[in-house]
Amino acid sequence: xxxxxxxxxxxxxxxxxxxxxxxxxxxxxxxxxxxxxxxxxxxxxxxxxxxxxxxxxxxxxxxxxxxxxxxxxxxxxxxxxxxxxxxxxxxxxxxxxxxxxxxxxxxxxxxxxxxxxxxxxxxxxxxxxxxxxxxxxxxxxxxxxxxxxxxxxxxxxxxxxxxxxxxxxxxxxxxxxxxxxxxxxxxxxxxxxxxxxxxxxxxxxxx
Amino acid sequence: xxxxxxxxxxxxxxxxxxxxxxxxxxxxxxxxxxxxxxxxxxxxxxxxxxxxxxxxxxxxxxxxxxxxxxxxxxxxxxxxxxxxxxxxxxxxxxxxxxxxxxxxxxxxxxxxxxxxxxxxxxxxxxxxxxxxxxxxxxxxxxxxxxxxxxxxxxxxxxxxxxxxxxxxxxxxxxxxxxxxxxxxxxxxxxxxxxxxxxxxxxxxxxx
DNA sequence: ACAGGACTTGGTCACTTGACCAAGTCCTGT
DNA sequence: ACAGGACTTGGTCAAGTGACCAAGTCCTGT
Numbered sequence: 001x002x003x004x005x006x007x008x009x010x011x012x013x014x015x016x017x018x019x020x021x022x023x024x025x026x027x028x029x030x031x032x033x034x035x036x037x038x039x040x041x042x043x044x045x046x047x048x049x050x051x052x053x054x055x056x057x058x059x060x061x062x063x064x065x066x067x068x069x070x071x072x073x074x075x076x077x078x079x080x081x082x083x084x085x086x087x088x089x090x091x092x093x094x095x096x097x098x099x100x101x102x103x104x105x106x107x108x109x110x111x112x113x114x115x116x117x118x119x120x121x122x123x124x125x126x127x128x129x130x131x132x133x134x135x136x137x138x139x140x141x142x143x144x145x146x147x148x149x150x151x152x153x154x155x156x157x158x159x160x161x162x163x164x165x166x167x168x169x170x171x172x173x174x175x176x177x178x179x180x181x182x183x184x185x186x187x188x189x190x191x192x193x194x195x196x197x198x199x200x201x202x203x204x205x206x207x
Numbered sequence: 208x209x210x211x212x213x214x215x216x217x218x219x220x221x222x223x224x225x226x227x228x229x230x231x232x233x234x235x236x237x238x239x240x241x242x243x244x245x246x247x248x249x250x251x252x253x254x255x256x257x258x259x260x261x262x263x264x265x266x267x268x269x270x271x272x273x274x275x276x277x278x279x280x281x282x283x284x285x286x287x288x289x290x291x292x293x294x295x296x297x298x299x300x301x302x303x304x305x306x307x308x309x310x311x312x313x314x315x316x317x318x319x320x321x322x323x324x325x326x327x328x329x330x331x332x333x334x335x336x337x338x339x340x341x342x343x344x345x346x347x348x349x350x351x352x353x354x355x356x357x358x359x360x361x362x363x364x365x366x367x368x369x370x371x372x373x374x375x376x377x378x379x380x381x382x383x384x385x386x387x388x389x390x391x392x393x394x395x396x397x398x399x400x401x402x403x404x405x406x407x408x409x410x411x412x413x414x
Numbered sequence: 415a416c417a418g419g420a421c422t423t424g425g426t427c428a429c430t431t432g433a434c435c436a437a438g439t440c441c442t443g444t
Numbered sequence: 445a446c447a448g449g450a451c452t453t454g455g456t457c458a459a460g461t462g463a464c465c466a467a468g469t470c471c472t473g474t
Contacts, residue, residue, distance in 0.1 A: 013421050013470055035332035041462065053423050056463060114331055117386075121325045124389055125242035133390040161403070168387070169380075169400045176383025179324075180375070182331055183340040193376045196368070200407040220440055220451050248432060260453050263433060 020058045022048050024068050031069075032111035036118040041065075063128055070119055070132045075112075075140065076105045078147055085154040092202035094155045098147070099174075099194045106178055107187065113178050141167050160204045173197050227265045229255050231275050238276075239318035243325040248272075270335055277326055277339045282319075282347060283312045285354055292361040299409035301362045305354070306381075306401045313385055314394065320385050348374050367411045380404050 014022075026048035030039045041055045041062060059065045083101040085094050106113055123129040144167035152159060159166060177197075181190040233255035237246045248262045248269060266272045290308040292301050313320055330336040351374035359366060366373060384404075388397040 016421075019421090036328075037332070040460085042460090051423050053425085053465090054421090057421075057423095062462065114328060117324060118328045118332075120386070120390070121243075121321060121328060124321060125244070125325075134392070137387060137390040165399065165403060168396065169384075169403050172383035172387045172400055173376075173380045173404075174383065175386050176379030176381065177376075179327070179382050179386070180344060180379045183327070183344040185341070189375065192372065193379055196372060196376050197380075200410060203407060203410050223451075226451090247430080249430090258453050260435090260455085261451090264451075264453095269432065 016058055019050070019054060020068065023050070023055065023058055023065065024072050027065060027069055028073065028115070031115045031118065032109070036115065036122065063126070066119070066122065066126075066129060067132060070123060070129070070136065073116065073119065073136075075116060076102060077143075078102060078105075081105060082150075085151060087154070087156045089155075090202070091155065091157050091205040091207055092199055094151065094157075095201050095205075096195060096198040098151055099198050100191070102174065103191060103194055106181075110182065114182060117179070117182075137171075140171055144171050156207070158206045160206060166201070166204065170201070223265055226257070226261060227275065230257070230262065230265055230272065231279050234272060234276050235280065235322070238322045238325065239316070243322065243329065270333070273326070273329065273333075273336060274339060277330060277336070277343065280323065280326065280343075282323060283309060284350075285309060285312075288312060289357075292358060294361070294363045296362075297409070298362065298364050298412040298414055299406055301358065301364075302408050302412075303402060303405040305358055306405050307398070309381065310398065310401055313388075317389065321389060324386070324389075344378075347378055351378050363414070365413045367413060373408070373411065377408070 023044060027039055027044045030043050030047050034043075042052050044065075045052045045055050055065075059068070078098075078101060081101055081104070083097045085097070120133050123132050141164065145163050148159070148163050148167055148170070151157075152163075174194075177190055177193050180193070181187070230251060234246055234251045237250050237254050241250075249259050251272075252259045252262050262272075266275070285305075285308060288308055288311070290304045292304070327340050330339050348371065352370050355366075355370050355374055355377070358364075359370075381401075384397055384400050387400070388394070
């Protein structure tokens with residue numbers, strides 16, 4: 001109303017790249033809230049506040065969107081939630097607090113985890129998307145390796161196995177516990193499994 | 208041709224229950240081969256060699272079929288593939304051979320595992336199906352507990368933790384390793400994780 | 415200023431999918 | 445034998461869905 005140009009209002013053009021980002025974000029929101037099946041091109045555009053026609057201007061095909069989402073869907077990140085590690089505490093205790101920090105993030109957003117599995121199954125079935133889970137998995141292992149190595153530094157300990165091997169197993173177990181938890185939804189039970197595993201991992205550590 | 212009644216051929220009526228079984232089996236075949244998204248009512252009927260109309264005579268709704276498939280989709284079974292356990296071998300070695308026997312079954316039919324995750328995600332999103340993963344999970348834990356306890360008996364060892372707790376963690380890790388393997392498809396790497404885990408489990412055992 | 419490309423929008427299309435139904439055919443109990 | 449219910453079949457329907465397009469509007473380089 002304050003604008004003297006009147007009704008025409010603001011139709012500012014946005015770069016296609018920016019729109020792509022918005023669509024990916026909107027798609028992720030819809031998927032988390034209503035599941036991947038509900039994430040139709042129309043629902044995504046509506047969530048992003050765009051007309052439906054915008055979709056195929058930004059993405060040639062819906063598969064392209066999936067690819068973009070998969071590439072953007074970085075999973076849980078501890079960089080901003082790194083717990084306090086005490087060199088004087090037992091290794092088991094330190095491992096436990098680290099896993100607990102990770103788990104808090106999982107518990108905070110179950111939908112995000114579920115979307116990860118939904119996207120994974122879709123990608124694993126589609127020949128055109130099959131490499132993406134592999135890439136994502138490699139990046140996860142690298143990130144986990146980084147955390148493991150940081151833990152060693154801060155807690156002042158050494159591993160009896162190669163860090164990559166530990167990261168592999170750790171990642172698998174975390175994924176498995178998450179999957180189980182999505183099924184039974186028993187927080188205590190999931191944390192119990194995690195604590196058990198922390199105890200086992202501490203076996204492979206020398207202070 | 209040998210039938211004197213001629214062209215009319217065999218139109219034998221089958222009980223609805225039997226048809227339901229056939230449809231569930233056909234659905235599982237289609238899902239394993241082409242993914243859950245390809246398992247349309249038509250595709251399933253075609254796979255089962257039935258006309259499309261038969262579907263909604265046997266199942267009121269497609270969700271009912273999902274429920275039936277989920278209920279029937281018993282996962283990996285070691286009863287017919289139980290390995291030889293030697294009381295004179297080390298606990299770690301025995302755990303390892305048990306996990307290896309399990310893993311051979313996973314490797315033999317990757318599609319079956321993927322379908323499990325696909326069905327899981329679908330069920331977890333649908334309020335009407337949400338209890339099914341929970342039930343399935345409980346049954347899995349019970350079965351795993353049975354195997355763990357059988358291992359103890361045959362190998363002559365005792366656990367330092369409650370068997371249910373071990374089963375919970377074991378199940379999670381197996382699931383996680385499977386998921387990772389579906390992504391990277393590196394057989395050796397999956398088995399390496401499993402061997403590591405066997406070593407850790409052996410920590411919780413007393414001969 | 416203005417040409418030309420980047421962006422925007424609503425509408426349309428071919429196709430699939432789950433659901434349903436009416437008109438049959440078979441089969442069992444009496 | 446035969447009534448009545450269980451089973452069978454092909455066809456149809458409404459509701460989406462991804463894809464595409466033509467006619468615009470905006471904006472930047474020259």
